[in-house]
Amino acid sequence: MKNKTNLMFGIVFAVLTISFISAAGIVSPYWESYPLEMHFGETKVAEFTLQNTVGTEDITVKAEIKEGQNIATLEKDTYTAKAGTADTKIPVTITIPKNFDKSVQQVKLEVRTITPDQGGMITLGAGWTTSFNVILSEKPVEKNTLIWMIFALIIALIILILIILFLVYKRR
DSSP, rough: OHHHHHOOOHHHHHHHHHHHOOEEEEOOOBTTTTTTTTTOOOOOEEEEEEEESSSOOEEEEEEEEEEOOTTTTOOOEEEEEOTTEEEEEEEEEOOOOTTTTOOOEEEEEEEEEEOOOOSSSSSOOOOEEEEEEEEOOOOOHHHHHHHHHEEEEHHHHHHHHHHHHHHHHHHH
């Protein structure tokens, strides 16, 4: 009899919790083996995507930078994903100062669902944490710039040689 009661309780509990299942998630444009590469003095926006593809209710989340606040900022911290959508963007602006003293900086974003207070003592919510490294380097001199500098130097040398030849010819 006790086994049947436990089995019935388990089935009722499973059926009641099915309505609370959510298939929301967050997609990161960068991850551990695919870091963001930036140069000193540069600014980029990394767009994380909040998905709420399964279920019938909208979700509201609160985003927070847990690591890397010295280079990463959020425009706002609360976002809402409509039910059945996979395109809610969470932009994280990453700005590297010219005098930044690190060559690698980890950025960690934590996103948690905000559940409305339903009067109970326990409120369950979902959360996701994603992190990636920002790899920093000096901005290389572009090939086009180098080619134009060489071209200008050659033109200047030709003009200088022509001036010298003109002065030598005029003295004779």
